[in-house]
Amino acid sequence: xxxxxxxxxxxxxxxxxxxxxxxxxxxxxxxxxxxxxxxxxxxxxxxxxxxxxxxxxxxxxxxxxxxxxxxxxxxxxxxxxxxxxxxxxxxxxxxx
Numbered sequence: 001x002x003x004x005x006x007x008x009x010x011x012x013x014x015x016x017x018x019x020x021x022x023x024x025x026x027x028x029x030x031x032x033x034x035x036x037x038x039x040x041x042x043x044x045x046x047x048x049x050x051x052x053x054x055x056x057x058x059x060x061x062x063x064x065x066x067x068x069x070x071x072x073x074x075x076x077x078x079x080x081x082x083x084x085x086x087x088x089x090x091x092x093x094x095x096x
Contacts, residue, residue, distance in 0.1 A: 002038070003064050004093035005056040013050055015083040020044075022079045023054075029072040036063025050085060 011019045023042050030040045038057040045051035058064040067073060 001060065002095035003058045003061060004095065005054075005058070005064070006091045006093070007054040007056070008089040009052045009054065010085040010088075011050045011052060011083050012085045016044075016049060019052070019080060019083040022076055022083070023052075026072060026076040029070075030067065033070070033072075034063065034067055036060065037067060 009019075020042070027040050027042065030037050034040075036059045038059060039055055041055050043053045043055065045053070056067075058067065
């Protein structure tokens with residue numbers, strides 16, 4: 001069963017470019033190294049420049065778990081954290 005994830009992220013005003021740069025590098029590593037990841041895409045709100053949504057799809061729970069254990073994912077956290085305006089809101093979904 002595929003697993004979907006939607007993460008809503010609020011970024012501090014003026015830190016959008018820094019956030020996007022770190023995320024773009026992370027997304028490239030995910031796509032290149034995680035065959036169990038089927039989608040890893042960042043979207044920016046049209047109404048609020050500081051609101052982003054990440055849409056992710058994993059083939060199964062094992063692929064999602066493996067994603068969180070990668071060195072590049074762990075390394076991105078300390079780079080992204082200073083750009084954030086709060087904790088992300090993460091929703092998980094099961095395919096039907």
